[in-house]
Amino acid sequence: MLSLYGPHDPVHAFVPYPDAPVPRAPSGPLSGLSFAVKDLFDVAGYPTGGGNPIVLAMSGIKQHTAPTVQRLLDAGARFVGKTVTDELAFSMNGDNAHFGAPVNPAAPLRITGGSSSGSASAVAAGLCDFALGTDTGGSVRAPASHCGLVGLRPTHGRVSLQGALDLAPSFDTCGWFARDVQTFARVADVLLGREAEAPQRGVRLLWPEDLWALAEPAAAQALRPAAERVQALLGAAAPVEVALDSFDAMYWHFRHLQGREAWLTDGPLIERYAPPLGPGVAERFAWSRGVSDEQVRDAHAFRERFRHRLAELLGSDGVLLMPTMPDIAPLRAVGEAGLEDYRNRAIRLLCVAGLSGFAQLSMPLARREGAPLGLSLLGPAGSDRRLIALAERLAD
Template sequence: MRDPYNALMPYPSVPVASGDGPLNGLRFVVKDLFDVAGYRTGCGNAVRLAESRVAEQHAPAVARLLQAGAVFAGKAQTDELAWSLTGKNPYFGDIINPTAPDRISGGSSSGCAAAVAGGLAEFALGTDTGGSVRAPASFCGVWGLRPTWGRVPLAGCMPLVPSFDTGGLFARDGVTLLAVAAALLGPDNANLEGEEPLLAEDLVARLPDEVKRALETTFARLSGGGVDLYVEDAETMHTCFDTLQSREVVETQGPWIEEVRPPLGPMIRARYTTSLAVTPAMEAEARNDRERITGQLVDRLAGRAVLAPVVHDVPLRADAGVEQQMAFSDAARRLLCVAGIAGLPQVVFPAVRIGGAPIGLSLIGPPGSDLALVALAARLVEPEMAET
């Protein structure tokens, strides 16, 4: 397949059989964290790829989509060890954002987002830990879904932060995303109350004035009433997320990093070094904070959907330096951490373009309301398509 966006891994093509079902004929790509029979799994790192054996069976999430009739179109690039939000990889090259080539594509499911945005596939299977589906969906102008934590089987997928990791999806439109989510997730186990989402006013307050002005008409059209999602102050919630993520990355990837001593890109090396300073006592406190915050967030939602910005701004320029990348990612995580802490579903959809760069909006819902959330977003954003 011609790939002008460097979205796909250049693996030799191996036949992958499809079944017969609701996704017949829809091409999809798979983030190179999931096993696909006949392919290696590189996890965004050349040393990990060199060590990888050819997978003998599909990861269960991949198998479900194939059984539903989807057609495998390749493995998608990921940021190194799936631990970044930029779409830049020191081993395999940067992923180009098809909708704004001078901007980053986002990460770590950046290859998936670029493949869908660039027309290489109708949908993609990625993962989301701290925003790895949601940020690139916003940056590349496509639909994305971070499902309720635990709804997507992650056997046969590289773990990063197990208590946050979830499979995730991209599609060009809400109707396709809903069909794919139904095939992957099965029926919902929770409902949404009401049709008019509330607006996350405290998250909106973190947007630059230019972004707020560009989105205010959409906010007014789609929402009814306001709510605050920082049930505790934003820094407490961000620190809770960051502490747990750092600790779990050291547990899942640290043994391999310490044994193999692979060369790491500057951003990953800096983040890993910082993570080593997180103590068990800090982790215990963060887990207590997370349990409390999760309960408060679920209560605050009260069964309703909430309209919220995905990240704080349009995608960063592709030529930004490492310090700018890290600062941008840090600011983005202050919005992305809300749904992640509580394991809530969040669906992203295109909203506006500012200076030629896309920015998305999202709906966050209560646990288990994934399909209802996507269906609501499709009815609000694409009413003509949703009715057909």
């Protein structure tokens, strides 16, 4: 296993826990591959810190391994360590006030994105072959785009989060990162099953014009050649509009639901122990505490309407071709206010999968100013394996 910060972890991706043996099957479909685990998942022999000193102090050494992690071990994958997460998973910046900021190996002057920052950093740096993360509001998709990785936010509930710390359970998902589609698909065979959700029928590619308009013009231009390659392989994308009511409405309803659930999850700990929370995280929890019952009722009703509308738009074979993020990763030096502005713009893109609960796969198909930029495929509920099969076709 990788040890503490130093020559074995030059990008500060790993939480510096003492080594503990984590047995794995001697052979299996993931034999020969190494993996890391975001420090929200239980691994027997280790604490689960959630990026917060109070949670870490209360954790104790876990006696059981989260089922999803165990499936990977049973498939022969080798565990190499637990990775840094943004505090309590309530950030997309990739910086933790207590454990530091993992380096983005693909663009060292820029943020990794979070909250699965350490997992993305470890994979991008070649310190492991793949890594588990979680995605509530974008915590796999943002780092995947920023660090030049393949990353999936699966259909909600598709991959077990038993034995993992919650943030907002009706949005929380378990995803993973890899540097290439072939490795990513091997992991998918274990976590999603090999029963092809994608029969040999065609794909109805859709071009969400309103989502593309959310990207910075220079980012949209940089993504165009990759989008044209996708269309050359899968067919021309028909123009559609995705937003329901407005993107502002989508943004606020998503935030109200996420905020209420985040406060229900972590509010009792915050009120009892008053832990020192990092910049941005403290403000988000304070805001979440004030979300009203009326706002939550309206947001629940909106989510049902949006999910129904997007399901009708996609049908069984529709796939949105869209930017993963509004732009390349911001520079580390941009400051908290600039990062918060970027986060709020990003949520307008990311909340499509969040509100619907549908699958979204980000692929590292473009660059701008030397930094990676992800292009996404978003499909209906249960289309996870189909999206990965499409990415395999693109890679071939």
